[in-house]
Amino acid sequence: MPHVNGDSVDPKAQAQEAVLPADAEGNIIEVPSTRSAVSDVQMQSLSLNPSMKDRRASRNSFGTSLPIPRSSRPSRSRLSSVTTARDHVRDMLASGVQDKHEEMVKAVKNMAFCFDIDGVLAHGNIGLQEAKDTLRILNGDNELGIQFPYILLTNGGGKTEEARCAQLSEVLGHPISTNQFIQSHTPMQALSEYYENVLVCGGEGFNIRKVAESYGFKNVVHPKDILAWDPTISLCRNFTEEDKAQAQPRDFSNFKFDAILVLAESYDMSTDFQIILDLLLSANGKLMSWAKDPASKNAIARHIPIYFSQGDLLSPTEHKGAARLHLGAFRVALEAQYKALTGLDLDRLVYGKPERATYICADEVFKDWMEEIHGQRTLPENIYMIGDNPMSDIIGGNMYGWNTCLVRTGVFRGDGNDANNPANFGVFDHVLNAVKAAIRKELGDDFKFEWDPKNHHSHAAAVE
Template identity: 40%
Template sequence: MLPTNIRPFVPRGRPSIRSLPQNRSQLFRTDASKRKAPPLAFVFDIDGVLIRGPHVLPEAKKALKMLEGDNPFRTTIPYILLTNGGGVGEEERSKSLSHKLGVHIDTSQYLQAHTILKKHAQRFADEPILVLGGKRDVVRRVAESYGYKRVYTTLDVLAWNPSVWPFHQITEAEKASTKTADFEKTPISAVFVFHDPRNWALDVQTVCDLVQSGGIVGGPWVPLEKQTKPVELIFCNPDLLWRSDFPTPRIGQGAFKEAFQAVYKALTGNRYPHVQYGKPTEATYNFAKETLGAIFRERYGASSTPEHLYMVGDNPESDIAGANGARWNSVLVKTGVYDPEQGPPAHAPTRIANDVLEAVEWAIEREFSKNPKHH
């Protein structure tokens, strides 16, 4: 049973949004400064909401086209995509998703778990950093596109000294992706876990070496309280589970974090201090709101801001918990991680919907019924 404050979406007595005629040709013939801002904006998770694995979910295209103007209120409604995924550049990912969904998604609308790391690029621009996750050196190139100049991977470390982790023999393809460095003379200032690591054993070993020595692979271990400049450790995605096209959820970067911390605690007796980004963290939701604010100012004028934000997600622990913490409206869909047969969600959303189209219909109808001046 659902919590008493949550009811499935039931269309109102007037014609549904799906059944009304659409005509995009008359949309926005005035310039941007004269456009009236809609009373709401959307933030969508991707996996389990718009797509599942490589496949587009059936109602996703209709939902996004509705926001592009195919709605009875004759207005576009701004939205961004906020995912705990990543591993490649935002431009590449937005182009791929635009092709799949049949709508143009601008790079500025696509926030991955690690997009927020652009904010740190100036501070670490000239310092050696280690990046984890993704295939070969792809996340290195993402970090460099953000402005980081001295970026290394654990494959670089393994190529430098194979005895760092003797249980993995580096392949020719992996070796071709490496950058040469002497890690005994290259103190690493920070470790950024951009995306889900591919070789947990190598990565846990390398990070343990770095944080116990103050940044030198193979350096003497020094208690954390005696280190003059401890290595900063930043995780971008706290998700323990995520939904792919496999029948049951898969473990994610949050599981890698727990594995690393368990090993580090077994070695030292403590967990290593770290910074966490990604949903449901406050920093990530603030970053998403700032991004939507910039879109509103560009489209509707300098003083425009989104009045009501709607988060549509499939994971109560990340999407819904984060939205509730940020005091946004939240809609939980049944097409991803959340399984209603396992009981009510751990974090109660504003609404539960069958799919993303039902979520969008409900939110639009709810806000525009309260704001008839926008009709």
């Protein structure tokens, strides 16, 4: 199997090696795609025939690897370093308290939380009160006055990290930094090292173009650009005057696409389905061309690579009924269409939870965040994944060796634990209960979840 740098790689050795450096500078990590047939079933995959159980490949130069950044993207958004006089006093008080409780502080720095967002911290644009209380505690409103390490890991997407964090900061009432945040397509910025000409699909308006360009892709094409070039390409198109004004048409008749990136749920399914299928059935990624043998059993000869940022079939929203269909539903539908046309399963690669690459990316972000808030680039040993979806949050955390907590505020609403993918730390009514249980386990039952200046009066007098 060829490696990205041209060297030969033994498939058996590749399967045993969890991390494969891709470039001399070490900026990219290649993680073998490890999604099992079991987790594919849980994601409602149609690719279940025996030929697909051990093959999760796409036509690309690095076989079945999912590239991710070795470290988080360069710092683009920091929490404010400006403190008031009152904050300064509190910091001094907290420092004195922490000096007296070194073992407890050590335990705090050796644990961390990884939160899903939708169904755990918020329902759409409505932040849950328990989530706000949780972040208050973790941000320092506790007896030590210390920040607990935590990151947000979501299968959502469709906006730049800056835009999403600004939105979350408002929704949750606490500042969320891009340096502690991973959405489904964040790790996919590494793909810009391999592909130049990409079709990007999903999300509202043209936001997804901004996302791909921020990741370093050189030639980003939106489906609306193709519609502006040839409106007849989609029979049931949704193409407004505003779309026409923002589209970037060009002559695509000889334009060669290197890959297809489905980064978020579709807002124009008919057009997205049609253009994606046109490229999958094309000769070498050129529109208006047809592969000589689109039903070839040789995957490399069959179609250009297609990546999905995640595979969740359902996602909780503001809707008061059952969870709503998500990006996984789009993938399932596309797979069914491709199979109906070719008789074969679609070769695709899926990022997001529960894929191992996403959790390795989370390790990198944890280390960077630890360095930012505590000055030491270490990975906490006791990580707690708190999620609402057994089929992504819990199965992924379990497979990666994390402590997993299942909450009942989102997709999961059962009385007991999930039968197929049980959370190994327990099931909780909401995120606040889960976090308190984890902290008590690591720090003791007497740990207080509030900062009480009265308990530190002597330190206050010394400061004054």
